[in-house]
Amino acid sequence: KIKLKKIKKLVLSKKVILIASSHPKEELMILNSLKKIIYKENIFIIIVPRHPDRAKNVLEITKKFKLKSKIYSKKNNNIKINCLISNTLGEMPVFYKLSDIVIMGGSFVSMGGHNPIEPAKQNCSIITGPYIFNWESIYKEMSNLKACLICDNINNLEKIILKILKNK
Secondary structure (H helix, E strand, C coil): CHHHHHHHHHHCCCEEEEEEEECCCHHHHHHHHHCCCCCCCCEEEEEEECCHHHHHHHHHHHHHCCCCEEECCCCCCCCCCCEEECCCCCCHHHHHHHCCEEEECCCCCCCCCCCCHHHHHCCCEEEECCCCCCCHHHHHHHHHCCCCEECCCHHHHHHHHHHHHHCC
């Protein structure tokens, strides 16, 4: 609960986009697709790499997009950031609770995607890439129920995010 409250202070009234369980190359692909809206829209980005030891590498990627980024620590109370990177395990429920939109990692590179049920339980808008073979039946059912969006082409991600942001 303490972590949730601390991060809520950073987020303020912004829309939170969580890049969840991302794999190498995905952060670059996703941020590149969102670069036009990162500052235009009132967005705060949280990135949780699948492997926490990649946090420093992810931080370097975010700097290419001029994001004011930090790796989460208990000392992080800098309200001037707009991107937080996690280097921990087992805290996805905290990040899902904070998020409006979740972009599921492992699905824009051929890893097979990750489980969408946890963010669905938190009423997040869920976006996945086309590589969902590990969870295909769940994603297909959720897509049919309009409980998630499958982004077949990374170039369409910005348009999908904007559509979600405008749909109250």
